[in-house]
Amino acid sequence: MSNFPHNPHSSDSSGPSRPAGPPRSEFRDGLDYPRLGSIGFRRGTLTENQQERWDEYWPTLGRELSDELIDIPAWFGREGAKTILEIGSGTGTSTAAMAPHEPDTNIIAVELYRPGLAKLLTQIVLQDIPTIRMVRGDGIEVLTRMIAPGSLDGVRIFFPDPWPKARHHKRRIIQSGPLHLIANRLKPGGVLHVATDHAEYAEWISELVTVEPLLEYKGWPWPECPQLTDRQLLTKFERRGLTMDHSIHEFLWQRTDAPDDREL
Template sequence: MSDHGRMHMQRSGGSAAPDAGAAHPYPRITSFRSRRSALTEAQQEVWDRLWSQLGTQARFDAKPAEHLDTTAWFGRRAPVVLEIGCGTGTSTLGMAVAEPDIDVVAAEVYRRGLAQLLSAVDREGVSNIRLVRGDAVDVLEHMFAAGELTGVRVFFPDPWPKSRHHKRRLLQPTTIALIADRLRPGGVLHAATDHAGYAEQIAEAGDAEPLLQRVRPGDELPISVQRPTTKYETKARHAGSAVSELLWMRRR
């Protein structure tokens, strides 16, 4: 991480710090696959110019764990939403522009996707988006404290359709419990998927999480749940898949 990026990180003393010597403190099956990350010349230029200011690397090996100081990073105190697996950032950008009073942290492992979002942020002059590169589970575990987030968005998480790969799905009971813990009372978990089996699994895990309750029609929400349609979603709809929208709120 650059020195500039470090300015936004605070030591969170006393938390169970992971072992810096370990390959990964909590070995887990990752929910993502590695993808080609080469940037175009234009994307590289934007990355070199803006990443140290608007982006940071997820950290799990710091002792003690490093907390993300969003007030310093955004330069204001505003409700914060974490979007997990933002891809190329179509939803991130659209929703952040529509809600200028909400700050959005986009977490993604795919560098080219982040570079596309960074270029759009630069082009459109958007001031309420920051980017974190790395496993969003690390981001949730180490960079945010309990009750800190007003929303968590997970749009079209990789469905891992083969049964032997279901264990790789991001939205398992443990991740949902972690998300629920990081939400403030009334904070929203908004997930969407085009995979019927995964939708069922998410619904079951979300409904079983004691900290969460389903959003009902008429509930007042602190963030918008209007999503722009992404390229991924358009392809899924053309292939005939129905999209499930899943919404919970952290119990007050």
């Protein structure tokens, strides 16, 4: 597929599960981060066709979590394009649906579940979408280890695991620490977009909308948002939520132009 440049630094992971490198990063900024223990990949089996596509295209379109910063222009084969990182892309339904509507934007989809990435990879290949790349790993670790400060134009977190039991709330990704980390990786003017269909998680997020001073909360909707916010179709999580009479709650922030003088 000629639209996709060769990436000699990508690693191929064709087995069902691989270790994800060193243990989770430690932060000393006094903020709250998800506590999930060491990183591990969810197991999953690919179909024969998925495996064939994975073997052929993953070395170009995908990467495993590592301690190497991503050279975004080199990986996408173009200079000056906006870049949005999507944490927890799942099977890539909205990722693939949105990409054709923002051809001037690089999309980095981050996901732990290999079959989900394989489904997105299939959509990329069959629909000839040249603007999506994938990283297999935990979103916080990818941001910490692989994304340079001030290099992103946007971060998307659609329908993160709500961890509904009270004893599991510490595992939620929307906390003061990740909000600071995301703000650090965004360029001034960059956008954070979060969506959930879990009412209690929406309340949790609502209590944190102003906790990060580098993120200006814009609410929802925000007509002047400089990037696409319409997911173009309902994901399986949205459809399931709506059948259960759940409401979709959306949150938008914009990175201020103030410098980040705090250590992560």
